[in-house]
Amino acid sequence: xxxxxxxxxxxxxASAVGRLCLGPFLPLLTEAFHFPDxxxxxxxxxxxxxxxxxxxIGGYLADQYGFAIVTSISVGLSAFILFYIxxxxxxxxxxxxxxxxxxxxxxxxxxxxxxxxxxxxPPTKRAASAAIIDASASAGTTVASLSPLIAVSxxxxxxxxxxxxxxxxxxxxxxxxxxxxxxxxxxxxxxxxLNDSKSEKVPTAALLHPxxxxxxxxxxxxxxxxxxxxxxxxxMLFSKHGASLEMxxxxxxxxxxxxxVSKVLVGVWFSSVKASFRMRGLNSxxxxxxxxxxxxxxxxxxxxxxAAVCMIVSSSAAGAHSVGFxxxxxxxxxxxxxxxxxxxxxxxxxxxxxxxxxxxxSFDENSGNWWSVAMWMFVANILGAFFAISITxxxxxxxxxxxxx
Numbered sequence: 001x002x003x004x005x006x007x008x009x010x011x012x013x014a015s016a017v018g019r020l021c022l023g024p025f026l027p028l029l030t031e032a033f034h035f036p037d038x039x040x041x042x043x044x045x046x047x048x049x050x051x052x053x054x055x056x057i058g059g060y061l062a063d064q065y066g067f068a069i070v071t072s073i074s075v076g077l078s079a080f081i082l083f084y085i086x087x088x089x090x091x092x093x094x095x096x097x098x099x100x101x102x103x104x105x106x107x108x109x110x111x112x113x114x115x116x117x118x119x120x121x122p123p124t125k126r127a128a129s130a131a132i133i134d135a136s137a138s139a140g141t142t143v144a145s146l147s148p149l150i151a152v153s154x155x156x157x158x159x160x161x162x163x164x165x166x167x168x169x170x171x172x173x174x175x176x177x178x179x180x181x182x183x184x185x186x187x188x189x190x191x192x193x194l195n196d197s198k199s200e201k202v203p204t205a206a207l208l209h210p211x212x213x214x215x216x217x218x219x220x221x222x223x224x225x226x227x228x229x230x231x232x233x234x235x236m237l238f239s240k241h242g243a244s245l246e247m248x249x250x251x252x253x254x255x256x257x258x259x260x261v262s263k264v265l266v267g268v269w270f271s272s273v274k275a276s277f278r279m280r281g282l283n284s285x286x287x288x289x290x291x292x293x294x295x296x297x298x299x300x301x302x303x304x305x306x307a308a309v310c311m312i313v314s315s316s317a318a319g320a321h322s323v324g325f326x327x328x329x330x331x332x333x334x335x336x337x338x339x340x341x342x343x344x345x346x347x348x349x350x351x352x353x354x355x356x357x358x359x360x361x362s363f364d365e366n367s368g369n370w371w372s373v374a375m376w377m378f379v380a381n382i383l384g385a386f387f388a389i390s391i392t393x394x395x396x397x398x399x400x401x402x403x404x405x
Contacts, residue, residue, distance in 0.1 A: 004120040005129045007068075007174055008113045009136035011075050014166040015106055016140025017159070018082050019047050021147045022099065023166040023231045024252060025156050027238060027245065028148070039092045041360035044231045046096045048352030050103025055349060058108020059115065059342025067112040067119075067338065068177045070183070074112070076171030077105045082164035110345045115235060115338030118330040127323050132268020138260045138315075141230070145252030147197040148234075148245040168241035182262030206333040207340055211281075211392035214387045215332075218284055219348035219385030220326040222318070225291060225377060228355035233311065238372060241304040251304065262319025285326030288388055290317035292381030299374035325388060 022029075023044065029035060032336050035043065062070045066256070081102045113133055147159050206212060221272045233252060236245040291314045298310035329339035329344055362372040 002121065003057075003177060004116045004130075007071070007131055007170070007177060008109075008116055008133045010166075011071055011109060011170050011174070011366040012113070012133055012137040013140040014074065014135045014163055014170055015078065015109060017143050017147075018078065018163045018167065019102065019106065020141050020144035020230055021156070021159055021163075021269050022047070024145055024148050024234050024249065025151065025159075025258075026234065028151055028156055028259060033090060033095075035092045035095075039096070041357045043092060043096045043099070044356040044360070045353045046099040047103040047106075048227065048349055050100040050105075051107045051251075051352065052103075052349040054104050054107030054345055056339065056342040059111030059338035059340070060113040062338035063336055064109060067116040068136065070108050070112045071184035072171045072174035074105055074108050075167045075174065078102055079167035079171065081105065081161045084166065086160035086164070089356075089394070106210035108342075111338040111342035114330045118335070118337035127327050128267045130327050130330070131263050131322040133258045134326065135263035135267065135319075138256055138263060138319075142253050142256035142260060143147070144255050146249045147251040149253075152245060160300055180394035183210040206336070207328035207343060209332065211328065211391050212340070213329045213330050213342070214281070214390040215325045216344040216347045217387040218288075218384055218391070218393060219344055219379050220351045221288065221387065222321055222325075222351075223348045224355045224380050225295065225314075225316075225384075226355075226371075227352045228359045228377070229295070229311070229314075231356040232359050232373070236299060236373075237307065240370060241307070243304045247304065251308040251311065254308065255315040258312050259319050262316045263322045266319055266323050278392040280324050280328060281388045283320050285385045285392070287317040287324060288381045288384035289321040292378045292385070295381065296374045296378035299370040299377065322326035325391065328391070 013131070026035075026040065026044075030040075058074070075316060080100055085098050085102075089098055117126050117129050117133075120280070150156075150159055234248050237248045237251060238245075294310045294314035298307045298314070300309060301307035329341040332340055336395065359373055359376060362376060
């Protein structure tokens with residue numbers, strides 16, 4: 001694992017912990033600060049609302065001035081927000097505002113990661129690098145899912161404070177890396193959707209290529225599913241099944257841990273396979289189908305253990321996306337991977353806002369009827385499978401990481 005991959009693995013891990021503890025902590029925070037039910041959907045979507053605003057500019061800055069310095073500033077300022085949350089935020093307005101700002105600061109991290117992979121990782125190892133970084137983000141989600149267990153013993157404030165300290169270390173490491181690293185030009189041997197990576201301008205043709213558009217939509221569905229689950233799964237387990245905080249943390253932690261293992265194993269396997277755009281689309285299509293069936297069953301389950309099994313199956317299948325549609329971001333046009341992934345992640349981030357809001361408004365928590373949520377999960381992932389299949393038609397047979405002999 002090279003330094004670039006290690007840096008972004010650490011950054012994505014800590015960032016995921018910082019932002020995703022909110023859902024699992026929501027029952028505790030509601031009890032401590034008396035958050036009204038009507039304000040919860042806005043609170044859960046506040047991070048993503050800010051995150052949308054800095055994706056494109058963050059990708060552009062990473063391409064132009066270097067991913068390391070953009071990452072250092074992003075995670076360093078995020079640490080200060082987490083310190084504020086853990087010590088000085090007491091009302092729902094303060095929490096909502098803080099997570100909105102946190103989203104703005106964290107926005108450049110994803111496109112900066114794509115820029116880093118496209119310029120500093122050999123073409124044959126990019127899928128594995130992306131899988132490791134994506135798995136690290138899921139590992140952070142695992143820790144966030146287990147955070148109620150930690151909160152029971154040492155308090156929820158400690159989780160945010162420890163995460164802020166970790167982000168400070170990452171910021172320093174990224175700044176030091178910026179002083180040492182020299183940006184490498186994208187390999188001319190890699191295959192792209194369009195051979196325009198030498199252009200000094202953002203390749204509009206690659207941005208609007210049908211395979212790129214389908215990739216954005218796949219990412220949209222993936223975010224809709226992921227953020228809906230993260231925001232409402234703990235509430236479903238608590239209100240519908242009467243699960244304890246310890247059981248909720250264990251269930252959410254297990255399903256995320258399985259996802260981490262899935263991403264790493266699949267990523268390592270794909271690093272030695274010449275995957276075409278067509279194979280990437282098929283890979284994600286199968287994953288979406290499995291997710292749709294599993295999550296639809298999860299919210300209709302009669303027992304928390306049955307719901308847990310369904311969530312684990314879905315998380316395992318989602319691991320395939322890190323070597324499915326996601327690598328297309330830095331394979332479409334390597335020189336401008338930051339800008340392209342910034343556009344795609346901006347589109348996908350709307351789903352991060354819509355997911356918690358749509359799910360929260362589609363059912364009555366007190367009624368115990370989660371049928372509408374199950375249908376949302378099923379239909380959304382069926383659409384994701386359709387978009388992924390479309391990549392197989394528009395992307396072509398060429399291997400994006402194929403090297404000339």
